Amino acid sequence: MEQLDKKIVLGLLLIALILPLFANEYTLHIVILACFYVILSSSWNLLAGYSGQVSFAHLALSSLGAYTSGLVSLKLGIPPVFSILIGAIAAGIVGIIIGILTLRMSGSYLALTTIAFSEIYRIVISLEYEITNGQVGLSVPGLFGEAGSKITYYYTAIALVVIVVFVGIQKLVQSDFGLTIRAIREDETAAAAMGAKVVRHKVIVFAISSAIAGLAGAFLAHYTLLVSPEMATITEMGIVISMSVIGGLGTFIGPILGGVSLELISEYVKEFGNYHLMIFGLILVLVMRFSPTGLAGLLVSLYTRKRKAEQLSQIRKEA
Amino acid sequence: MLKVTNLTKRFGGTVAVNQVNLQVNKGEIVGIIGPNGSGKSTLLHTITGVYQPDEGAIEYRNRDITRAPLEEKARMGIGRTFQNLRLFKRLTVWENLMIPAIQLKKDRKVAEEEAQELLELVKLHNHATEQAQNLSIGQQWLLEFIRAVMLNSELIFLDEPTAGFHPNMIQNFLDTLQKLHARGKTFVMIEHNIPAIMEVSTRLIAVAAGEVIADGDPKTVHANPQVVEAYLG
Ligand SMILES: Nc1ncnc2c1ncn2[C@@H]1O[C@H](COP(=O)(O)OP(=O)(O)OP(=O)(O)O)[C@@H](O)[C@H]1O
Ligand SMILES: [Mg+2]
Numbered sequence: 001m002e003q004l005d006k007k008i009v010l011g012l013l014l015i016a017l018i019l020p021l022f023a024n025e026y027t028l029h030i031v032i033l034a035c036f037y038v039i040l041s042s043s044w045n046l047l048a049g050y051s052g053q054v055s056f057a058h059l060a061l062s063s064l065g066a067y068t069s070g071l072v073s074l075k076l077g078i079p080p081v082f083s084i085l086i087g088a089i090a091a092g093i094v095g096i097i098i099g100i101l102t103l104r105m106s107g108s109y110l111a112l113t114t115i116a117f118s119e120i121y122r123i124v125i126s127l128e129y130e131i132t133n134g135q136v137g138l139s140v141p142g143l144f145g146e147a148g149s150k151i152t153y154y155y156t157a158i159a160l161v162v163i164v165v166f167v168g169i170q171k172l173v174q175s176d177f178g179l180t181i182r183a184i185r186e187d188e189t190a191a192a193a194m195g196a197k198v199v200r201h202k203v204i205v206f207a208i209s210s211a212i213a214g215l216a217g218a219f220l221a222h223y224t225l226l227v228s229p230e231m232a233t234i235t236e237m238g239i240v241i242s243m244s245v246i247g248g249l250g251t252f253i254g255p256i257l258g259g260v261s262l263e264l265i266s267e268y269v270k271e272f273g274n275y276h277l278m279i280f281g282l283i284l285v286l287v288m289r290f291s292p293t294g295l296a297g298l299l300v301s302l303y304t305r306k307r308k309a310e311q312l313s314q315i316r317k318e319a
Numbered sequence: 320m321l322k323v324t325n326l327t328k329r330f331g332g333t334v335a336v337n338q339v340n341l342q343v344n345k346g347e348i349v350g351i352i353g354p355n356g357s358g359k360s361t362l363l364h365t366i367t368g369v370y371q372p373d374e375g376a377i378e379y380r381n382r383d384i385t386r387a388p389l390e391e392k393a394r395m396g397i398g399r400t401f402q403n404l405r406l407f408k409r410l411t412v413w414e415n416l417m418i419p420a421i422q423l424k425k426d427r428k429v430a431e432e433e434a435q436e437l438l439e440l441v442k443l444h445n446h447a448t449e450q451a452q453n454l455s456i457g458q459q460w461l462l463e464f465i466r467a468v469m470l471n472s473e474l475i476f477l478d479e480p481t482a483g484f485h486p487n488m489i490q491n492f493l494d495t496l497q498k499l500h501a502r503g504k505t506f507v508m509i510e511h512n513i514p515a516i517m518e519v520s521t522r523l524i525a526v527a528a529g530e531v532i533a534d535g536d537p538k539t540v541h542a543n544p545q546v547v548e549a550y551l552g
Contacts, residue, residue: 190405195393195422
């Protein structure tokens, strides 16, 4: 399994490296969006897949990072490179607050509270016209300035962010801290009976995953040059959840597989308008039916089957 | 080492634990018996911090720990198992054992040696990399037992441990218990299996309807007419 992960990651890195050589602007644009979704679904995977906390506030926190960064760069004239980090930190701090308020709640209450937070947040930013420019959205400066097309810069930057986020999450999950959050996911009471500080661990994971969401949102804002309430809709949240689950919750490569494949599919089915959500739903049901561990699980089982078949024929040959 | 005074725990109208007084001294194996629903598990939950008591006090090594939360009591060396298995099912056997060690920030090498030794003691050393949920029920019980030991616990509570074992594995478990006892661990063990508890316990406490009705030498308590009646009636 680990070996397979490595192969896939190496393959993707290779593709990522040579992509700008032959891809046109449109393709790069799609890939940048896919990277945005990959970051969101991998941080949601950290939260839901590894620590077992299903939150629906992820996109609201991403949007919060976007608005914070947008406003800070607009009103204070701070360059986007720094304002994006400020956006991430702001999302992380709000994540801590939501975490502290909700994490003593059991699963379904957490889910409901985060939906409520998300909707209230979206309504507030839609109505606070003076500050946020409401539904129209806020025009913000670009990360690499406005003049000319800088799409390869954006592509390179977000690819680096994806790599850093991925390595970071992977290191975290494999650390002692990561093992403890997985134990908490399995059984909170047993984890506490083994001395684990359950609430503290959950709040930290919530904060980290919120900060990553904020980072992604802020980055996207300074790429599209626009921040609008659109990002914080439950529809967007549904897309990210579909990506995480279809890719494979609690797996390493799942978020990449889910994020990339669904973003590509959604480009093809865009013309059907909101029906693409129905298509995602259908894929979700099919994947859950035939491979509950998602595309990652499917790949692993195909791979091990192939390896076994090879070993078998090897043995036959030798015999 | 443990002193419980007038401990009371209510659920709405039911008084599950009623003014319980008891004491556990270092080196004992205290058995707790009592009919179904008499409040044994609730007593254990309230002492270990799964529940907060409504009244009374708990002292451990001369420190008041009445309101200390579960994880704090665990870190002080109070270990426990659960009546219904509570392993980290999708973690490996090895990872299950590392969880308490990580929380105590034990030296990695020390923890690994300890885990290896305990796995060999209960003959699970060939299963270290398996997911806990793939073990047999008896093996899962043994794992939960040694996981509590990994907490450096001096005092370990067991809630009906023999219920999880096939009859011919019970003796095996009792032997393991006595080996650990010989190394200085103190045990409090809720049991329905009378022959088992009579074999290992150094003292017996009988509860009925949330109250302690007898406490003392196992044979005397077992023969106590009130205890006999509680069990039959
Ligand atoms: N969480 C709870 N909420 C409400 N009532 C409870 C709760 N836990 C236990 N009780 C009640 O408290 C009483 C004591 O239950 P407890 O589980 O402690 O008994 P027990 O002696 O461990 O029984 P058994 O031998 O069946 O394990 C019972 O009447 C039970 O219904
Ligand atoms: Mg019980």
